[in-house]
Amino acid sequence: MSRGDDLRRLLGQGETVITAGVYTPVQARLCEMVGLKSVYISGYSCSIGYLLKPDIGFLNLTDMVSYARLIASATALPVISDADDGYGNAVTARRAVEEFSRAGVAGIHVEDQKFPKRCGHLPGKQILPFDEAVLKIKSLAKYRDDVDKSLVLIARTDALGAPGGTVEEAARRGVAFLEAGADAAWAEFRSPDDEAAEIFAERVHAEYPGAPLLFNYSSSFKWSQSRRRLRFTDIAKLGYKIIIVSMGALQAELLYVWSYLRDLAEKGEEAQWRLEGELMGTPFENLHRFVDIDRYMELEAQYLARPLNTSRDA
Helix, strand or coil, X not given: CCHHHHHXXXXXCCCCEEEEEXXXXXXXXXXXXXXXXXXXXXXXXXXXXXXXXXXXXXXCHHHHHHHHHHHHXXXXXXXXXXXXXXXXXXXXXXXXXXXXXXXXXXXEEEECECCCCCCCCCCCCCECCHHHHHHHHHHHHHHHHHHCCCCXXXXXXXXXXXXCCCHHHHHHHHHHHHHCCCCEEEECCCCCCCCHHHHHHHHHHHHCCCCCEEEECXXXXXXXXXXCCCCHHHHHHCCEEEEEECCHHHHHHHHHHHHHHHHHHHHCHHHHHHHHHHHCCCCCCCHHHHCCHHHHHHHHHHHCCCCCCCCXXX
């Protein structure tokens, strides 16, 4: 069974798939170790983690596919990758379908923004005209069927955040994208209290009952300080089958690495002693074991030739 088939099986079950955005193979492996069912590659996390730049179009297809290949190889979980706007028009973006499939991911999401795209929660977004956006998804879905039928194609609309955007237009696009061959739909919402989330789900499911919808529990928002304080169970009840915390892993990494380095700068070796104590009993207490060094030493013993002893006393 392919990774795409694994993801399709997950989406066909009753349970909502919850995961966090990652940008490294280590983070993907951690998702697997803690029992998450899928991995999401966050484009914004990659832009910050590798370039220290905002998500306004700095990364290209080659960049994202190279990250996706390394991440997919580090985990047995199905991986969904950010594919931005597909890095081209309805014809040239077909290459993204082929390249991400070769990289071993289970699914990709493609949005309806004009180039250069940007994070869905930054101002200044421009979206493609309706017909052009639908034809683009139709082209990618058709090519997906030719190249890798198991690859899950998630179509995202940024209509709500575009000038004059409405939930009616977002839902219209979500329905049209599913009709064009997308496997799942996603709308970016404007705030953690945006009631468009309910309306979008209702209107899409009125036309495509049970169609998988993705909800971005965006790291750009302060969910704990919002009026509604939406929980994952609330979102699942609306019919969303995938919930991603888009930059959760990067945020946690920044916080804890910054805390350690600040401690190191202020207290020297005591910071390392404290870290060693905190690592006791975790999978990271011994990093050699974490990367399975014994297995490779056994392979070396089995397959690497040892130099002959040519001394006169032999």
